[in-house]
Amino acid sequence: MSSVGHAARDSVTLFRRNLKRAIRYPSVVITIVLMPVLFLLLFTYAFGGALGAGIGAPGSGSGSPGDGTYIDYVAPGIILMTVATGCVGSALSVCMDVTEGIVNRFRTLPISRASFLTGHVLGNLVQTILGTAAVTAVALAVGFRPNATPVEWLAALGLLSFLALALAWLSAGMGLAAKTVESASNLPMPITFLPFLGSAVVPTESMPSWLRRFAEHQPFTPLNETLRGLLTGTGIGHDGWVSLAWCTGIGLTGYLWARARFRRSTHP
Numbered sequence: 001m002s003s004v005g006h007a008a009r010d011s012v013t014l015f016r017r018n019l020k021r022a023i024r025y026p027s028v029v030i031t032i033v034l035m036p037v038l039f040l041l042l043f044t045y046a047f048g049g050a051l052g053a054g055i056g057a058p059g060s061g062s063g064s065p066g067d068g069t070y071i072d073y074v075a076p077g078i079i080l081m082t083v084a085t086g087c088v089g090s091a092l093s094v095c096m097d098v099t100e101g102i103v104n105r106f107r108t109l110p111i112s113r114a115s116f117l118t119g120h121v122l123g124n125l126v127q128t129i130l131g132t133a134a135v136t137a138v139a140l141a142v143g144f145r146p147n148a149t150p151v152e153w154l155a156a157l158g159l160l161s162f163l164a165l166a167l168a169w170l171s172a173g174m175g176l177a178a179k180t181v182e183s184a185s186n187l188p189m190p191i192t193f194l195p196f197l198g199s200a201v202v203p204t205e206s207m208p209s210w211l212r213r214f215a216e217h218q219p220f221t222p223l224n225e226t227l228r229g230l231l232t233g234t235g236i237g238h239d240g241w242v243s244l245a246w247c248t249g250i251g252l253t254g255y256l257w258a259r260a261r262f263r264r265s266t267h268p
Helices: 003-024 027-046 048-054 070-099 102-107 114-141 150-177 181-186 189-197 209-216 220-232 239-265
Strands: none
Touching: 003 070, 003 114, 027 070, 027 114, 048 070, 070 102, 070 114, 070 150, 070 181, 070 189, 070 220, 114 150, 114 239, 150 189, 150 220, 150 239, 189 209, 189 220, 220 239
16 A cells, blocks of 8 residues: 555544544534534624614615624624634644643554544544534524525535634644643634634624724634625625635644644654
């Protein structure tokens, strides 16, 4: 078997291992779903009336998405937050294996070193996509009414999967850099809440000038606008290409960082 085939086989084996561990200890998956659902319900039922009126959501003709209700505006942002929340799982699982000595045991086995990180990243990707599907189902149940075509749904899934993959690599690097499991769970938290500092909850035009400058130049604002445009038919403009560029940059940075940290941690 070639070295590439050997690495692919080992990656699949470790991918299955991580999925089995997620099934055995589902707390991370539950967290991925629970936090966004709580925010969805909070913004829909507690703040939706005030925020929707503030941005002209109730059929004001101001370019609001969907049928003009606030949930059609906020649901794509919450779905995006679910993907951001999912990166915590990669950091935790990687750090647990490093701190518990599993990596040292893997070093004694004839397996590809690349398969360790690849298995973790793919496992986290599947967990995040499943969590995102669950949150999307809840959003639909409480009133989210997208008007996307099947092609636009596929494009939205592709964008979310690309972002989840990029963040999984970045959080894998965080897991390798963390000294304890507790710190590994805390390092990705700023990423989790970054969508709220973009256009997830309100348009950036309604923000103070200093916050608006930050919101318009951070990665989650174009991602929010692209996903919202795909699902509800609002304009995307150049946000789609900007989103892909951000995902590529985040993923490449995370991959190189994680690989460098892993080589350092396993150096004899």
